Amino acid sequence: MARTQGSHSDITGPKVREAALRLFAQQGYAAVSMRKIAAEVGVQAGALYNYTPDKQSLLFDLLRGHMDELLAVRAAQPVINDPVAALEEFTRFHIRFHAKRPDAVFISYMELRNLEPENFINIEGLRRDYEAQLEAILQRGMAEGLFQIPDPRIATMAIIAMLTGVNTWYSAEGRLKLSEIEEIYCDMVRMAVEMK
Amino acid sequence: MARTQGSHSDITGPKVREAALRLFAQQGYAAVSMRKIAAEVGVQAGALYNYTPDKQSLLFDLLRGHMDELLAVRAAQPVINDPVAALEEFTRFHIRFHAKRPDAVFISYMELRNLEPENFINIEGLRRDYEAQLEAILQRGMAEGLFQIPDPRIATMAIIAMLTGVNTWYSAEGRLKLSEIEEIYCDMVRMAVEMK
Known part of the structure; x- marks a missing residue:
């Protein structure tokens, strides 16, 4: 599949990142060598160092x-x-943004351990x-007497984990469309924080 | 560190699993060879095959x-x-069980991709x-008019993701003790599902 040939750097840069993302997500950072990435892109291993140190x-x-x-x-x-509207918008935004980028989300969690x-x-x-943006919404809702939250920092982490969790089971062929899933999460998140 | 020597199988079996768990969690399944696991345990690579095919x-x-x-x-x-009490018990149980086993939880999510x-x-x-146990609690709460849940299956996945998410940031040296974190999650989970 992979051809070993020269490429223009403006094309190869994105190709290198795409190949690395795919391989890191499939095999894990430690298992992927620069040589493997080069082969996937279709350049010589040495040529890869033109794009990344x-x-x-x-x-x-x-x-x-x-x-x-x-x-x-x-x-x-x-x-x-x-x-209330800001929290709903954040919920929809987070689910939509992350559902579109499963590999990037996966390595963003799994490969933190391999960062220097x-x-x-x-x-x-x-x-x-990013988390501070959600926490600010929660704090504002509390200040306005709309939200009742035992610990806004923990609630922020809990809501983000809940929303990112969609990536572990969402499938475009599943029972629910992403827009329906967004709707359900909006309800749950609002219910979890709103003043009774 | 690792010594290459013979061992009794009743000791070595658990040692092999511990070493594999540690190495898989640190480096990822694809990067860890049977030889590396053997070296970590302190047995010859060939001896490992007495414990696992x-x-x-x-x-x-x-x-x-x-x-x-x-x-x-x-x-x-x-x-x-x-x-209500069953949901609280499930919440506390899940957080406590998973917080004690960070490596096992980590590979249980990350290495699903490498299972045949x-x-x-x-x-x-x-x-x-396991999920069905939580879903049954939610269903029972709905049947008894105590819970108000847009989609019990999705709520199950959302709650489990929220609770397991504690593992991504919890530290024994952090601001909150695990018992305090449990308390906060119990409140949030109850608030998310209870009938208004």
Whole structure:
């Protein structure tokens, strides 16, 4: 399948990242060599070093790229002041964004262990930025007397785990469409936090 | 560290499983050879085959052992008829059982992809058995007019993802003790399902 040939770097860069993402998700970071990635892309192993200094940089680029995209797409959403509507929007956004990127989500959780310390801190910081957006919605809802939440930090982690969990069982051929799943999660998340 | 020497099989069996669990969790199944496991245990690579026919069997044994233990420990819990109390007990049980076994939980999610089809079906069946226990509690609560749940199957998956998610951030040195975390999750889970 994989042909060994020269390629233009503007094409090969994305191809290298795609191949690395696919292979890391299938086999795990430790099992995938630079040689395997090169073969998958169809370049000589040596040529890969034109695009990335090493395998760790590739892993970091993938995890960093995933978080950068998540934060950029979110930043482009309209601001919603009503906490109930904002929570619903966050729920739908999270499910939709993550369901579209199963490999990136999978390695973002599974391969954290293989990040070098400074890279880990970097990714952790971006995750905290994202989590802080949900926590701010929950805090606002509490301040306005709309939400009743025992611990907003823990509720943030619980809601994100619940939503990301969709990726472990969702199938496009399943009983429910993604839009229906979003609907059900919106109800559950709202019920979990709203003032009785 | 690892010594290469003969061992009695009643000691070496558990040691092989412990070593495989640790190595699979650290490096991923695909990156760990039978030779690496043997070196970790301190036996010759050939001797490993006295304890397990191959690496796939080892992975399956670990995932199966984890599920068997989960179901056995649960089966030994007293039956609780009140759905609200049963849901609280399930929440506490799930968090406590999983927090104690981070490596087993980690590979149970991450290495599903590396199970051969018949092994995958087997583990999936055991997971369904476990999930069915929570779903039965939710159904009972609905039947008794105590719970209000848009889709009990999805709610089951959402609650389990939320609870297992504790493993991704819990630390014994963290802000909250596990018993406090259990308390907060009990509140959130109850709030998410109870009739308003």
